[in-house]
Amino acid sequence: MSYKAEYIWIDGTEPTARLRSKTKILADGAEPGDWGFDGSSTNQAPGDNSDCVLKPVFICPDPIRGGDAKLVLCEVFLVDGTPHPTNTRAKLRPVAERYAAQDSWYGIEQEYTFFKAGRPLGFPERGFPAPQGFYYCGVGADEVFGREIVERHLDACLEAGLKVSGINAEVMPGQWEFQIGPAGPLEVADHLWTARWLLYRIAEEYDVAATLDPKPVEGDWNGAGAHTNFSTKAMRESYDAIITACEALAAKAQDHVAAYGADIERRLTGMHETAPWSEFSYGVSNRGASVRIPWQVELEKKGYIEDRRPNANVDPYVVTRMITGTCCEALEKAGQV
Structure with missing residues (x-):
């Protein structure tokens, strides 16, 4: 056979x-x-x-x-x-190997938007649907669009053995998210690219396109990101290491923004749960910051951070290379490994 x-x-x-x-x-x-x-x-x-x-x-x-x-x-x-x-994976490999002892973990939240007949799934033929507010994690045919595709995609990722960790409907109609991780920098990116392929392939059967456009609809509608959660062994044990990582990202803020996906300035406007692309900030439980420190991390004084800047269309090999290189180098220099 x-x-x-x-x-x-x-x-x-x-x-x-x-x-x-x-x-x-x-x-x-x-x-x-x-x-x-x-x-x-x-x-x-x-x-x-x-x-x-x-x-x-x-x-x-x-x-x-x-x-x-x-x-x-x-x-x-x-x-x-x-x-x-x-070949951006080849550029990640030596960085991942260089800092392998720090045991980096990633979780990437892949947002995407379904389109059919030239408009987001759930948008009427003319005009716009009701404003944002009820679609996020919604339920019901008037709030959620494309669930059958999403459920098939989730099952496919599980059957493929990918490290998928969840799904949810997002803020705009026809917009969804799946999460990959926790996993190391190479593994999380391999699994994310494979999950993207499965998404596109399954959506084909419904005559629907899944787009990673960071701002699929202009105006008062959320963009689509790939929020990237990151930690090292030291960060999972020490709040000081969390702050070191945040300060390292601050020092190289624009280098990261330039690598975080095309048209990032269309999405990072300072509105719709984003920080302006030209500024850097970090804060506890702040989804309007460039980097969020989850509330439980601040409470427990250890854990991870969420870089909220990467676009939905970011190359995961690039984002993991950038974050690993920037944060692990700073932690090594600070003796926090």
Whole structure:
């Protein structure tokens, strides 16, 4: 018998990369190996030198096809064996290894918005729905739109063995969130990219598109983020380490904002539970701050922080590399490891 392996990779589209995938038939018992693709069709190579290489890095069951089928997440390499310039996972690997002893944990809250026929799911053909207020974690056909897709996606993530930890309806109609983690920097990003692919693929069957646009509707509507929760062993034991991490993020605030997703200034306006993109702040239980310290962390004097700035369209390999590098370096220098 043979089985289907869906090779998934991240392309070179700018400013926001897209997912691509194709199917390979493998003999029963054969492990997915390297494969090639046409980089000139994915913004990763010129037509006269178009070969690129897929190297599997994360393999899990394919919950859509079932049986022995697999999903195969890959890094992209050049034919000379070096990582492709668009391969952001390769840039994360040495940072994750450098600070592995600090035992970083991440939980990423992936917000997204369903669109159908050119408008958010739940929006009327003309005009707008009722203002925000009842949609967040709502229940009922007048408040929640797309639940069948969301439930199928959650089941698929569980069947694939992804570290999904929850779902909820978000503030705008047709807007949802799933959470991945806790997990280390490479694992959380691998699982998030795979969960995104599953979301897009399942939504296809309903003629619905899931978008990571950080501000899908202009005006008095919430944007979509990827709030990133982070801790190290020291932070899980000491409030001083929490403050060190916050101050480190403050010192490199604009470097992080520049890496946290395209069009971030459209979302980080200082309204709709955001801090202005040009300013940095942190505070306890403050969802209007750049970084929130949860109330129970302040109470227990240990725990984690939530960086609220990353966009929904952020590359998780980039956000985990930035936070790991900034915070772990500062904690190491402070002797808080």
